[in-house]
Amino acid sequence: xxxxxxxxxxxxxxxxxxxxxxxxxxxxxxxxxxxxxxxxxxxxxxxxxxxxxxxxxxxxxxxxxxxxxxxxxxxxxxxxxxxxxxxxxxxxxxxxxxxxxxxxxxxxxxxxxxxxxxxxxxxxxxxxxxxxxxxxxxxxxxxxxxxxxxxxxxxxxxxxxxxxxxxxxxxxxxxxxxx
Numbered sequence: 001x002x003x004x005x006x007x008x009x010x011x012x013x014x015x016x017x018x019x020x021x022x023x024x025x026x027x028x029x030x031x032x033x034x035x036x037x038x039x040x041x042x043x044x045x046x047x048x049x050x051x052x053x054x055x056x057x058x059x060x061x062x063x064x065x066x067x068x069x070x071x072x073x074x075x076x077x078x079x080x081x082x083x084x085x086x087x088x089x090x091x092x093x094x095x096x097x098x099x100x101x102x103x104x105x106x107x108x109x110x111x112x113x114x115x116x117x118x119x120x121x122x123x124x125x126x127x128x129x130x131x132x133x134x135x136x137x138x139x140x141x142x143x144x145x146x147x148x149x150x151x152x153x154x155x156x157x158x159x160x161x162x163x164x165x166x167x168x169x170x171x172x173x174x175x176x177x178x179x
Contacts, residue, residue, distance in 0.1 A: 011148045019147040020120035026154045027109040046167035058096040064111035067150040074131040081132040
């Protein structure tokens, strides 16, 4: 993917030198998006198959940690095939809905800083290191793509958080109780 059809993110528009800064800026954008939302609103799914704002935030935190590990692996192994993260399964297995938003925002900040630190320390040769990224289908990618993809995940899901909060805010009480 070069341009996301859903959010318009263009991989080509992100220089590798921007990756770390965009990652470290993301938690404040999440904090601002979630500011003032009632705890129950952050936990509410607008539809059963659509994650809540809290669940999206947990997902982004986990993406940052996993992408960091994938980037490390690509630097120490020749063309590693990285495991899928099983994002849908993690929602229940990792208890996303049982976590508090304040805790998740602190963890999101830590994860973003750790991931950004790794990308900030890549030298020119490291950006071209390769890995097999196994979602949605196996593809040979370099670390520059992985960094851009990580930024895309973080920024794309911020749009999801805002959309979910907006949908939840407009739900009538009886609709919300069924979600």
